[in-house]
Amino acid sequence: MTEPSKVIHVRxxxxxxxxxxxxxxxxxxxxxxxxxxxxxxxxxxxxxxxxNSAISALQFYTNVQPTIRGRNVYVxxxxxxxxxTMDQSTQGRGDEQPNRILLVTIHxxxxxxxxxxxxxxxxxxxxxxxxxxxxxxxGFQALIQYxxxxxxxxxxxxxxxxxxxxxxxxxxxxxxxxxxLQVNYNNDRSRDFTNPNLPSxxxxxxxxxxxxDMGGMYDHQxxxxxxxxxxxxxxxxxxxxxxxxxxxxxxxxxxDRCTVLVSNLNPDRVDEDKLFNLFSLYGNIVRIKLLxxxxxxxxxxxxxxxxxxxxxxxxxxxxxxxxxxxVNFSKHPNITQGADTHEYINSNLNRFNRNAAKNxxxxxxxxxxxxxxxxxxxxxxxxxxxxxxxxxxxxxxxLFEMNGKKQAHVQFETEEEATEALxxxxxxxLGGSIIRISFSxxxxxxxxx
Numbered sequence: 475m476t477e478p479s480k481v482i483h484v485r486x487x488x489x490x491x492x493x494x495x496x497x498x499x500x501x502x503x504x505x506x507x508x509x510x511x512x513x514x515x516x517x518x519x520x521x522x523x524x525x526n527s528a529i530s531a532l533q534f535y536t537n538v539q540p541t542i543r544g545r546n547v548y549v550x551x552x553x554x555x556x557x558x559t560m561d562q563s564t565q566g567r568g569d570e571q572p573n574r575i576l577l578v579t580i581h582x583x584x585x586x587x588x589x590x591x592x593x594x595x596x597x598x599x600x601x602x603x604x605x606x607x608x609x610x611x612x613g614f615q616a617l618i619q620y621x622x623x624x625x626x627x628x629x630x631x632x633x634x635x636x637x638x639x640x641x642x643x644x645x646x647x648x649x650x651x652x653x654x655l656q657v658n659y660n661n662d663r664s665r666d667f668t669n670p671n672l673p674s675x676x677x678x679x680x681x682x683x684x685x686x687d688m689g690g691m692y693d694h695q696x697x698x699x700x701x702x703x704x705x706x707x708x709x710x711x712x713x714x715x716x717x718x719x720x721x722x723x724x725x726x727x728x729x730d731r732c733t734v735l736v737s738n739l740n741p742d743r744v745d746e747d748k749l750f751n752l753f754s755l756y757g758n759i760v761r762i763k764l765l766x767x768x769x770x771x772x773x774x775x776x777x778x779x780x781x782x783x784x785x786x787x788x789x790x791x792x793x794x795x796x797x798x799x800x801v802n803f804s805k806h807p808n809i810t811q812g813a814d815t816h817e818y819i820n821s822n823l824n825r826f827n828r829n830a831a832k833n834x835x836x837x838x839x840x841x842x843x844x845x846x847x848x849x850x851x852x853x854x855x856x857x858x859x860x861x862x863x864x865x866x867x868x869x870x871x872x873l874f875e876m877n878g879k880k881q882a883h884v885q886f887e888t889e890e891e892a893t894e895a896l897x898x899x900x901x902x903x904l905g906g907s908i909i910r911i912s913f914s915x916x917x918x919x920x921x922x923x
Contacts, residue, residue, distance in 0.1 A: 480525045481552035482532065484518040487511070488545050495542045496520060503531040508557045521557045574623040575650040576630060578616045584642040584758075584778045584826075586834065589665040592616055595638060595645075600625020604655040606664045619655045640730060642778060724787055730779040732760070733804040734786055740795035741769035746816040749774060750823070751900040752893070755912055756788060756837055757781020758826045759818040761809050770797075775809045777826065788839045793890035794897065823901050825910075836912060840889045842869075843914040844896060849880040850905035858882055861904050866891025870919045883919045 484496065493509055496518055500506055504527025510519040522528040532549060540547050576596075580587055589605045596602055596618050604619040620626045630647045637644050657666040661674045736749065746762040749772055753759055758777035765771040776782040782803065790801045809815055818824065826833050846858065855871045862868065862884060870885040886892040892913070900911040 477551065478525050478529055479551045479553075479555050480522045480528045481554045481557055482520045482522065482528055483550050483552040484520060485516070485548045485550075486545060487516050487518045487547060488543075489513070489516075491542050491545065491547070499540055499542060499547075500531050503527050503534070510557060519552055519554065519557055571649060571651075572623055572627050573649040573651065574620045574626045575652050575655060576618045576620075576626050577648045577650040578618060579646040579648075580614045580616070580638070581644040581646060582642045583614050585639050585780065587614060587616075587638070587643060588662045590662075591638065592618065593665070593667075595633070596620075596629050599629035599632065601667075603668050604657050604664075604666050606655055606657060608663075617650055617652065617655055640779075725783060727780060727783070729783040729803070731803045731807065732777070732779055732782050733773055733775045733806050733808055734782050735802050735804040736772045736774060736789075737768075737770060737800045737802075738797050739770045739772060739799070740797045743795040744772070746772075748897040750816075750818055750821075751897045751911075752789070752794070753785050754818075754823065754825050756784040758824040759821070761811065761815045761817050761819065763809050763812075763815045766814065773804055773806065773809050781826070784834075784837050788837060792840050792893060793888075794893050796890075825912075836915070838913055838915050840893045840896075841913045841915065842886050842889055842892050843916050843919060844884045844886070844892050845912050845914040846882045846884060846909055847879070848907055848910045849882060850907045851880055853880055853882075853905050855882070857905060858884060861902075862895045862899060865895035865898065872919045883914055883916065885919050 482500065487496070493511060496509060497506055500520055500522070503522065505523040506520060507523055508519075508521040512518060522531070528551065532551065535549050540549060578592070587607070589607060592605055592607070593602055596605075599620075601621040602618060603621055605616060607614065607616040609615075618626075618629075620629070626649070630649070633645050634647045635645065657664050657669075658672065659674055660666060660670065660672040666672055734753075741764075744764075746764060749762050750759050753762075753774050753776070756776070758781065760775040760777060762775070763773045765773065774785070776785060786801050786803060789799060792799045792801075811817070844862075849858075853873070855873050858871060858873070859868050866886045866888065868884060869887060870883075872883045874881055874883075884892075884895075886895065896911045896913070899909070901908055903909075
């Protein structure tokens with residue numbers, strides 16, 4: 475048998491077998507980082523994240539014959555120890571039939587990706603007629619239709635494997651087998667650039683529903699820093715597009731340090747979950763560590779450098795439990811996992827897994843007014859006041875309905891009281907519902923009328 479490798483060689487891969495079929499065969503054993511279809515040879519090469527995952531898969535399929543769509547496939551270790559980008563782009567999908575419509579999968583998506591961002595990335599290669607985006611259970615995909623086929627070929631050759639932002643949002647591009655995209659609405663999720671008069675409202679079924687099963691998806695886990703030497707595209711411009719044309723004042727969008735050091739904490743009142751509730755307003759939290767030798771210090775690792783920059787910018791100098799917080803970038807690139815670290819990377823309380831673009835727009839420094847959502851439908855204002863009033867006098871409240879869901883604004887006398895209520899009561903249960911709390915940028919509750 476060939477020497478163990480994280481690359482698995484699959485034979486007897488018939489034309490009816492898709493990338494997605496192969497992924498489903500090997501995903502139970504670990505993260506798949508690359509897949510190359512050798513269509514001319516009825517073979518495929520598939521790279522696991524590590525050798526142990528590949529060994530587990532082959533040990534299992536030594537005793538169980540792997541079958542896809544009624545066809546036996548045969549697996550062994552590849553003589554390759556690593557799949558290069560060259561393998562992927564030339565051998566792999568080179569025998570696909572070129573088409574003017576591209577299917578784009580975005581891996582490791584930490585920033586919001588809109589139609590405008592995609593148009594900015596793909597339009598240098600030719601006239602983009604239509605874009606449709608959709609969310610699959612495994613991630614984000616888009617269909618991009620050019621006016622002519624050669625533009626799609628050029629875009630795929632130039633952009634395959636590149637990142638839209640530094641270190642994330644990696645492009646994986648295939649030719650689609652569709653002839654024409656159907657676009658019903660011009661909005662952040664779909665756009666027909668040849669017909670600017672389409673409505674923006676979506677009523678009834680999403681226009682994207684028909685595209686949900688086009689092409690395979692990859693599981694992806696970000697590689698170690700610097701391990702994938704893909705060139706980057708214009709970072710600041712792409713981020714600005716995601717934020718409607720400009721970043722918040724004072725935000726550069728170029729920071730690459732993910733971990734922040736928080737000091738001057740009140741060690742008697744603060745724990746990891748309270749810090750999570752506060753810092754998760756500015757990005758997804760990977761892990762948090764309170765420093766034992768400095769009880770008023772903590773390290774917070776954010777999802778990426780941009781989210782860390784937002785946290786430093788908006789929380790520096792904020793008051794919490796009688797202390798003025800000092801928030802700076804840490805010299806440590808990340809927090810090492812250990813017994814004294816709290817892991818949040820898989821927490822469903824991370825706020826930026828969905829509606830990331832909307833969450834970014836709501837980022838601000840602590841304010842006196844809290845916005846509370848995910849409230850039970852039958853809630854009354856007195857119940858909300860009773861839930862929060864231990865953190866300070868409540869000046870005003872307003873209960874309202876948005877898209878059929880109950881929400882509220884609650885005003886405290888000071889930003890510090892509102893911040894304390896947020897860190898203590900976000901993700902607590904009220905009337906049987908787990909509530910979500912964030913800072914409101916309203917100057918007074920009257921504005922919400």
